[in-house]
Amino acid sequence: MxxxxxxxxxxxxxxxxxxxxxxxxxxxxxxxxxxxxxxxxxxxxxxxxxxxxxxxxxxxxxxxxxxxxxxxxxxxxxxxxxxxxxxxxxxPETDGEEEPTxxxxxxxxxxxxxxxxxxxxxxFSLFDRFQLGQDFFFRGDPEDFGYLNNTTYDIELNDLILAYGEYSERRDIQVLRIQPSDLYSTQDAIGWFSRALVGNSSGWENFHGFLPTDKRSGIIGKSMLASAMTAMLQLTKDGKIDIQQRQNFSDIYIRPSDTK
Structure with missing residues (x-):
């Protein structure tokens, strides 16, 4: 021992x-x-x-x-x-358990x-050996050794196809950009009515007189008319304007609710 x-x-x-x-x-x-x-x-x-x-x-x-x-x-x-x-x-010693004696x-x-x-x-024996910087030293002019790396690829055709597919997906990623719409909104139409009815005490005014003067055709013009109709109904519901129509498909007239 x-x-x-x-x-x-x-x-x-x-x-x-x-x-x-x-x-x-x-x-x-x-x-x-x-x-x-x-x-x-x-x-x-x-x-x-x-x-x-x-x-x-x-x-x-x-x-x-x-x-x-x-x-x-x-x-x-x-x-x-x-x-x-x-x-x-x-x-205390226990029976049935294998424990060291x-x-x-x-x-x-x-x-x-x-x-x-x-x-x-x-x-301790390591310190008895020759030590760098104490028993032997580096040479004054260090030697530069070049390295030659040979890369060997071990892949199959399926691996190449999958790798190329992943690269193509990353390269062809397109960002969705939503262009601002030129369609008129209900809030735009409410602004038309609000500006036109401020200080208006002349009574009933034709519905088309509240629409913008630069009327457009096509879907832009349709959105302007639809937004104006929706805004008119909303203002009527809020009690801000009165509307009347003498018969079906005739002109609609609007006036402020406080006009007598």
Whole structure:
């Protein structure tokens, strides 16, 4: 099994002021020693207060400099494993559930420690190799390398047809533009009557006298006549004008409602 010194990544020279020293009643010393003893079942974890361990760890972290964050992470892993191992001891055993035994947990811990040791060992070995800018350097005149890209298209005729169809649809998109209409509206006709009847006290006036003088033929002229008829009926309904027609198909006469 990997020793605690190897787990610490070869940092035996770490000062005592940087180590996490615990005082938990049943144990007094570094946390890595406590973990080693617990792993070998040489200390009773039942007597160890995990709450006190957490409080002492947090107090130690507050005093630790930012340069030792890696050390704090290692100690946090150790404290977590101690808390997990004690929780397994406190929990009652249940039948019918396959859960790891104490020996299995110890084996898992040893595996994690060896794995962490290997990772950190490889990390340190990288810094032992020659480094760019320190042991070797770039040449003064950098070399420019050209790149040759050869594109090979793997498509079929159907793919080409579909792609061309999608491109044609995007290219031939037409925007619908509605031109303003020259047809007369009912609001236009109401304006004709309103302007012509203002101050008019002469009595009945012929309906056609209210229409614009620039009468047009075709559909424009028909829209003018239809809008005038609709406006006349609306103004009559609102009580603003009176209308009369002596007989069918004869001329229609209009006057303001207040004309007596």
């Amino acid at each position: 990997a020793s605690i010194s190897s787990f610490e990544g070869g940092n035996e020279e770490r000062e005592n002021s940087q180590q996490l020293l615990l005082d938990l009643g049943g144990f007094e010393g570094p946390i890595d020693v406590l973990l080693e003893l617990a792993k070998q079942q040489k200390v009773d974890l039942i007597q160890i207060s995990i709450l006190e361990l957490a409080d002492q760890y947090l107090l130690w972290v507050r005093k630790l400099s930012l340069a030792n964050v890696e050390l704090a992470a290692d100690y946090l892993v150790m404290a977590a494993w101690l808390a997990f191992m004690k929780s397994r001891l406190l929990l 104490g020996e299995e947990m110890a084996s898992a811990l040893r595996f994690q420690l060896k794995r962490l040791e290997k990772i950190r060992s490889l990390g």
